[in-house]
Amino acid sequence: MSSNDYPLTTFLADHSIRPIFRLPVFEDWLFWLADRTGIQALFKCAPAHYSYSPGTIRRCTRHGIHFELDISTYHGWMIYYRRSGNRRVSDLVNRGDTVMDVGANIGEVTLLCAQKTGPDGLVIAFEPNPATFAQLSKMLALNPGLNCVLVNQALGSMTGPVTMVQPDNRNPGTCTIASSTTPGKALSANIPLTTLDQYIEEHPISRLNLIKLDVEGYELNVLQGAEKTISRYRPVLVIELVDSHQKRHGHSAADIVKFVLQHDYRVTDFSGQTPFGIHDHFEDCSLDITCVPNECVSR
Template identity: 30%
Template sequence: MVKGNKIFDLFRTVLIFTSLDRYYSRLIRGKKHDSFIGKMAPNNYQYKKGTYRIARLNNNIKLSVDLHDYLGHYIYFGYKDQSQDALLKLVEENYSVLDIGTNIGNTALLFADKVKAAGRVIGFEPDPETYQLCMKNLELNSFENLKVHNIGFGDNNSSFFIESLIDSNISGNRINEKLTQGQKQVSVKRLDDVFFDFNLKKVDLVKIDVEGYEMKVLIGAKETIQKFKPTLFIEIDDNNLRDQKSSAQELLDFLEKNNYTSVEAVSNKPINSNYNFKDCHFDIISTSNC
């Protein structure tokens, strides 16, 4: 197996140095990451940090991505993302969408394309460096219905430091309330306190992907959720939630108490607070029963 891996790595290295990886990305677009052809693509760690390429989403959206970064690599090679497919099916023309945890803007741009000119998409990315990457991607496109703000959401108004866990995965950067110093300090607000600053008359969909901070976001958005009853698309990672002094069970309890029913995004399997959440990692779609 080790010998086989070395042969595969040699093939991947050849793809990079001959620039054939550009053509290979077209070949594997839409394939699963764990398929044989998907596994043969160069790994993100084989690219130097700062290896930027332009990826295209839906043929009309341009995105500058770093191939050293896990998400940038995933987007560039166009691997099938069943969870994102399920998310985009929730979006309709004229929708007002909140993207909490916008990252480099890939999902927000797809939202903006789907809601059309009459819709609104507002994104929120607390990490200042990631926010700058996101803004560059917004500049590559021309969606007037999309705005992104450099703030985070939580259960109180404060400021915290960002923790960067893995250099090659900016998606894993997260707020750490325990840190007392750091290079990146971010502003955190309760959504309920600032919602009307964004001049929205409704909210149809809220996506929340904030590396374990999801429960705090929901607590600070309780009034907004109760008033507008939007569909919620939430990442559930019990270990990340526990790192933030919460849990997946607590999050589902909150949703149920607020009259929401949840299903796993890809399988559509019902999910409730009695589920075994140990080491779980998946997305849920939650809809109001009212």
Template identity: 30%
Template structure:
């Protein structure tokens, strides 16, 4: 059992099968008593945004549990299509006694209902897909997405949500093409990049303004230049090229 003390609470996470000598990227910080991507989570908690949170690509539920315990979330929807990770997520939700506020679903999210073949964990998986708009009907305050290059497709299935509720969006983007696809979905609804980038796998923050303008692209350029050097070295060259083109 892994225990993490954060603020005035102790969180517990299942560590079955985790090698303490080689814990990996996610479990390494947790074994040391910190949340995975803790600076990112600190920032989200500091915003104190009330409402429903959606965790797309929830994996074992670290962020889901954090949203339920430390953010003013009435409810947290967690989507994770891999069965092994979903079992651990549900176990972690139970361990932290937030099962009454978390709705966990094994759907993959996309812009249509169907099936998609993806490569995850060095294996090919055929996943069942649904649209977020059909699975979550209530107002949403925050959406976090980490779905291995399918962020734009997942957002494409949430157009009603983006238009009506204008949630704050945190989306991972590995390549120039990923960034461009995300912006293509968000910009028609008045979203812009804030200039903040988190995590070793770059995760961008987007907020909805009253109208779409060039500020989003300007902010993205500033975000790339302001990214800490260890993270910046991991950014694809294409993302930096996209930022440099923003003011042309």
């Protein structure tokens, strides 16, 4: 059912009503009502993240993971108000797996995957933004016992220092490596950049089951620097595919699909239900894709 099927939800979502939910008593009531009724669409009534003052902190537990969130930021708000769909990535993970989270942000996917892989598995998380990496480290400290390695580096197709920019100051997840067409304020000119192949050469692993890749348009560069890794381990790839982000770096979403297909993968939408081919159109697309080695696809 949509929120329009619930008159109360429609009323509460009115823009003139929503500001009251910034008050703690009404915020608590909204969570109580959603839990009592099971209507998760009620969280559409919550004020937008940008309506909160910077540094508005909430502590919560989601799917057994403890978080300390700044809900004035987009991703913190999404986790707190149960709007994030990132749990589905961990549904692809099994106990004992090794996972790489490239573009880990504050660690939602990292921690959910580590929860699934268990003590015999490993999650290696890459987050280059120093401020976001500090938040990622804090989240891991709130969840002792999870087997994670956190890496404060960017990945690409070469090595050396790079400059990063953040187009949206209320969304650290938009942080990306600077290009001539990337908007935003520069964060640092000395972010270390390496390739995934180089990282694994320096930090050997016995297996790699899944790579989640969300780096705001730099995905093709990361894949180009991971060709040996992909050929050796044949991991499942979950990739954010946003054509406008790719164009900032001189690529297109179609270039990513072509690269993965050429490495003998089956490419589908995230659900795995809709296959994509080299002749499909990806102009202006914004979606997540799942890429499974053809030798692992059930026939």
